Amino acid sequence: MSEIRQLQPQLLWQWFDQICAIPHPSYHEEKLAEFILQWAKNKGFFAERDETGNILIRKPASVGMENRKSVVLQAHLDMVPQANEDTRHDFSVDPILPYIDGEWVTAKGTTLGADNGIGMASALAVLDSQDIAHPELEVLLTMTEEQGMEGALGLRADWVQSKIMINTDTEENGEIYIGCAGGENADLALSINTTPNTFEHCRLLSLKGLRGGHSGCDIHTGRANAIKTLVRFLAQLKASDVEFALSDIRGGSVRNAIPREAFATLCFNGDPNALQSAVQNFDVLLQEELALSEPSLSLFLQPCDKPTEVFEQSSSDAVINLFNLVPNGVIRNSDVINGVVETSLSIGVLKTENNTVRGTILLRSLIESGRRYVESLLQSLADLAEAKVTFSGDYPGWVPQRDSEILQLTEKVYGNILGYAPEIKVIHAGLECGLLKKIYPNLDVVSIGPTIRNAHSPDEKVHIPAVQTYWRLLTDVLAEIPHK
Structure with missing residues (x-):
């Protein structure tokens, strides 16, 4: 009691x-x-x-x-x-x-x-x-x-x-x-190849402290999606001088919540301070950019055990490119009902299992044509990335x-x-x-x-x-x- x-x-x-x-x-x-x-x-x-x-x-x-x-x-x-x-x-x-x-x-x-x-x-x-x-x-x-x-x-x-x-x-x-x-689930799956880990160092990259919330009611509020934000950093890191590969990436836990946390295990060569500096600089950028919507976010590195295998370089790049490109958030506001989102999507869960990186996405729309449009976006993206998207659980x-x-x-x-x-x-x-x-x-x-x-x-x-x-x-x- x-x-x-x-x-x-x-x-x-x-x-x-x-x-x-x-x-x-x-x-x-x-x-x-x-x-x-x-x-x-x-x-x-x-x-x-x-x-x-x-x-x-x-x-x-x-x-x-x-x-x-x-x-x-x-x-x-x-x-x-x-x-x-x-x-x-x-x-x-x-x-x-x-x-x-x-x-x-x-x-x-x-x-x-x-x-x-x-x-x-x-x-x-x-x-x-x-x-x-x-x-x-x-x-x-x-x-x-x-x-x-x-x-x-x-x-x-x-x-x-x-x-x-x-x-x-x-x-x-x-x-x-x-x-x-109405709504529908989309399962976006990308097969990956692994290789023995020959990198010098390994760190766990963590993004925490985001507000999260309801992926329908809060989708218009500007709250950051932890999965999308983490992958955004990885895409920037990929364009830098840091040589790295993923051995795991994950985030969120339920499909209908905006994910508050996301993690990636990075294996890399060279000076660890270079990676640390890149993470700190991006953390500062996020805290300035999202000062009002995400006042408690934190991006940081932690020590971790060295895995025996990592994604092949092409697989690491493909995962980062795919999930960096996945549309997320409000697609369109309603013309009929003032102040209401018509169509949106949110990636709620990302996980690595059985040589596959899989994202669970929830599509929402007030109109059938809006949902079909988002389906076509995801299908086109999957085709370009040589991934697979499966739609299920639609409800009116x-x-x-x-x-x-x-x-x-x-x-x-x-x-x-x-x-x-x-x-x-x-x-x-x-x-x-x-x-x-x-x-x-x-x-x-x-x-x-x-x-x-x-x-x-x-x-x-x-x-x-x-x-x-x-x-x-x-x-x-x-x-x-x-x-x-």
């Missing part, structure tokens, strides 16, 4: 603390899912899981609400596992340790899992409550959203009965979301419907709470709403949530007053759901 259990609304925070206590990174949600399922059955609710592992719970309407339209509250079970380099944390075993920091709740050295744990906690708190007015209620909790929306992709058809859905995966107070980008966007009944109600209630009109927005990130509407096309959907900062990074935090506002919005909307 942690101090957050005393925050208001207490029932929501108690549930969030319970969620934090049970490990639930992507592909390891089983313990949490079974805990929730058993709890719901013990309460006497209808509760079951489908073939993919998603959970559906039903609760009868509260007294006097029996003739209102039924509503499904939706959240995902998993969280993004990211930890600081100096934090020893096994996300499949260790609990998240939340604590209060002023007006925020954050975690000790790891992601907090407020994305989407706060939304999940709010849905469970409504189920658990005795005094909240609500219509007949369904709660849908999906598996493995953060790694390709696998739960939503495999959701059982003809299972959800409600025609109104409130998705709880939005991360900004005062905003209602009615659309989102969520097309806005401005005349939605649940939107009009949510907008009215939110305006009464805030004292001003909420913003109606489309998000450049993947929400499950598009997939769920593909399976249940008659769903009337909005997405709401409290303010969460730096999701998908160890700096993730959720704003306590915004949670209170979100809870009031959710419960007031449920109390005013229209009649059947």
Whole structure:
């Protein structure tokens, strides 16, 4: 039990603390899912899981609400596992340790899992409550959203009965979301040849301290991508007098987060001071160039064991050239929705394994043609580099419907709470709403949530007053759901 259990609304925070206590990174949600399922059955609710592992719970309407339209509250079970380099944390075993920091709740050295744990906690708190007015209620909790929306992709058809859905995966107070980008994974693989290591010296090149963040919501902020920044330096080094070869290159850990760290093992000849000087000069350049967006970055060398093999010179050059050329960031802003990114991509993971350097890239676009354009860019690049690109896991966007009944109600209630009109927005990130509407096309959907900062990074935090506002919005909307 942690101090957050005393925050208001207490029932929501108690549930969030319970969620934090049970490990639930992507592909390891089983313990949490079974805990929730058993709890719901013990309460006497209808509760079951489908073939993919998603959970559906039903609760009868509260007294006097029996003739209102039924509503499904939706959240995902998993969280993004990211930890600081100096934090020893096994996300499949260790609990998240939340604590209060002023007006925020954050975690000790790891992601907090407020994305989407706060939304999940709010849905469970409504189920658990005795005094909240609500219509007949369904709660849908999906598996493995953060790694390709696998739960939503495999959701059982003809299972959800409600025609109104409130998705709880939005991360900004005062905003209602009615659309989102679609997405797709791209796996860019380059085969390499190795040779026995005859170089004199070896050093580990490390880039650390970047802010990272959500590769959709934060893609327009100018935050540096650690993989791209490290390779940028290697490209500059390649043009210098330093003779070197790679023996390993890696960075990032999840496809949907902007990577905060990247590493390369360099083997080289000549004066080590020449390499040290090049690294220090580039570190100064980065700190000047990225002083506002990345105030804590650091590029430095460390001693390391000498590997027995290195990339052949042609392979080292090919890896640096390829990943230096990979497009990254905003490709185009929307012409239709002011201030929203239309199309982007982000390389989230880079690793060396089995004589292959492999980059995992996430493409996002509000429009199908934008995604196809980025596919063609990557295919052309792969062809030129004699690499291979494979596309997988595509999911649809969520097309806005401005005349939605649940939107009009949510907008009215939110305006009464805030004292001003909420913003109606489309998000450049993947929400499950598009997939769920593909399976249940008659769903009337909005997405709401409290303010969460730096999701998908160890700096993730959720704003306590915004949670209170979100809870009031959710419960007031449920109390005013229209009649059947």
